[in-house]
Amino acid sequence: MSIHPFAGKPARPEDRINIGQLVSDYFLQTPNVSLATEKVTFGTSGHRGSASKRSFNEHHIIAICQAIAEFRRENNIFGPLFLGKDTHALSEPAFASAISVLIANGVNVVVQNDALSGRGFTPTPVISRLIITHNKTNADKVADGLIITPSHNPPSDGGIKYNPPHGGPAEGGITKKIEQRANEIITAGLVDIKKLPYQEAVNSALLTKEDFIGDYVNQLDQVIDMQAIAKAGISIGVDPLGGSGIDYWPVIAEKYQLNINVVNEVVDSSFAFMPLDKDGKIRMDCSSKYAMAGLIAIKDDFDISVGNDPDFDRHGIVTPSGGLMNPNHYLAVAIHYLMTHRDWSETCKIGKTLVSSSLIDRVAKQLSRPLSEVPVGFKWFVEGLADASYAFGGEESAGASFLARDGSTWTTDKDGFILALLAAEILAVTGKDPYQYYLELAKTLGQPCYGRVEAVASLEQKRVLTALSSADVSAKSLAGDKILQVLSHAPGNNAAIGGIKVVTDNGWFAARPSGTEEIYKIYAESFIDDEHLQSIIIEAQAMVSAAFKAAGL
Structure with a gap:
């Protein structure tokens, strides 16, 4: 992927989002969950999308929260649910929607003590720590949590992720149940949704405010x-x-x-203060030298x-x-x-x-x-x-x-x-x-040279890449070195990679589809030099392209 000419430079007026339009779309746009791009889909970090693309709207959030409330009852989770939000524009309305549904379902929701006054943001690790410390001494009424966040995604995106009583990201079996039930609820016209008016919900005795900051610090x-x-x-x-x-x-x-x-003490849901990322988008990626240009300076x-x-x-x-x-x-x-x-x-x-x-x-x-x-x-x-x-x-x-x-x-x-x-x-x-x-x-x-490249991939291409196995790789060498391993399952737990990893003595590459974007990613590393790394990446791309061609794509 080529570097945008404005990467690392201040955002321009045309790079900024229309927050009013975005929030209006959250409430007014109706998703069609028969379309893959508009249904509830949990990737490695929850469900993410944009209101303007009908992939993150109120229907998604209230259906997800209803599905989680039902999941809690089915699994005897009767303790508090710690609810947090980040600073994205869509996090505030989604936070309000979540409260209205969770309280209506009889869930004891706990929020940061100033979360209803326009601030009160809560980081992901704080929610995890709250769950863990609560559950150490409350085995009969265990807690779980929700964080309203799309992580480092652009300002136009919203996201929501569920942390069950172990305090970490929900495993695939749980997220699959939640997304299936949420899509069923939306398809059926939201008739199974329990939802209170927001003002009634925030005045409920089921809503508790606590000092998350002091507790964590x-x-x-x-x-x-x-x-x-x-x-x-x-x-x-x-x-x-x-x-x-x-x-x-x-x-x-x-x-x-x-x-x-x-x-930098600015909180602005348009994130207009951010330098542009490598692709010319506003993205709060703290591992990107372009997004972090201000701090590096x-x-x-x-x-x-x-x-x-x-x-x-x-x-x-x-x-x-x-x-x-x-x-x-x-x-x-x-x-x-x-x-x-x-x-x-x-x-x-x-x-x-x-x-x-x-x-x-x-x-x-x-x-x-x-x-x-x-x-x-x-x-x-x-x-x-x-x-x-x-x-x-x-x-x-x-x-x-x-x-x-x-x-x-x-x-x-x-x-x-x-x-x-x-x-x-x-x-x-x-x-x-x-x-x-x-x-x-x-x-x-040894000095490693590490790289990652991305390319656009259709849903069909992503499926092909997910299903690849060692039998699909006929090459015997990679960048001049003998291939020692072709992995489709991780050595540590034998879980499916969702792609492949090819290993030699001096380097490796892994190819896998993104769980949240219409792209695939190639990760590669060389312990020789950058030229060797580029050879690995080129040959990896050729292997992926060959797999697509073999599938008729």
Whole structure:
């Protein structure tokens, strides 16, 4: 994909969305769920879409919330439901719709104490932590949660994701039931929806307000050595990218006496303050050097700079020595540091997605730690983080979580806060920033070259790619190296990849369709050089094209 000429530059007037039109479309447009593009569909991070495309409208949200209320009853989930929202324009109306349906169904909904006054945003990891801490002492009335967010998607999008009582992203079996039931409800004309007028719902005794910020911040020293950061006087520049954690950072700074400077305090649901991403769209991707251009420009003003996406389940780490770190490089650093600076059981696994860097494999081997490679999607780490058999779970898209300092569960969903603060802890404890730490790792274990490309794919092409197996790959070599493995199932849990991964001694590629967009993605890595990486990518594209051609597409 070519880089847009305005990538990394300020958004222009024509790049900004019409919020009034978008919210009107949310309430007035009616989806046709017989069309694949307009039905409720849960990808790896919930249901996402845009009101103007009739893929995220009030019908979707009230049907999803009705389906979840029914799922709760069927599965004896009678505790509170923690409800959060991020700063996207569609999150506010969807939040109101969710309250109206959930309260009507007798669900005790708990929200941030200022969530009804136009602010009160709640990050994804906070919902996960709330669920976990509640359920430790309330086994008879377990809690679950909903987060209204499309993550880092453009301002025109909306999203909703469900976290059951384990606190992490719902697994496929649950989301399949929810999406099927939601589509049935919409098809039947919404007759099964229970819904109260909004004002009646918010005045109900079933709606509870709590201080989510204080609750989460007060526990952070259980997972991060905040005292070490404070003692070292590490200066931290923070750009929340207009996201849901913006009100948390000042509280963190005050509570732990940290030198934190929030460099961008703007909350604007059009995200007009954002530099344009690589494709010329506004996208709050904290792993993109284009979206993070503002923070990168002031990297020398701080010891560590960090950014997060709108629901704060991702992290971006910027250092004076290396600029914005490649997410894979930082994951390897975080894993190596934690495994050598935490007193965790040596049997705890390191969890990685199969498209994450093989540098992580080499770190695990060097430290004699068990490694578990799973398909794309953080849901595959939930069980291991919940029972503390996984010390760390991380994915290539800059999302991760890890155990508390005492070896207990922290969150079972991605936590951008703790990965950001860990960067400061690493510098405070070792005297090396994460990029300097990475250079030492790479010198010992090898310098990886990592790339990802995307291409437009029809629904039929995505289905073909999902169904590929080793039998469909006739090639014996990749970029001059003998092919050692062709995987259609992940080694860590034997779950289907939803595509293929081809491995050699010096590199690999994986090809899989997006769960939320009309594209497919190729991930690749070389431990030789960038030219070798490009050869891998070209041959990978040729293999995918051949598969499409063989299917008559």
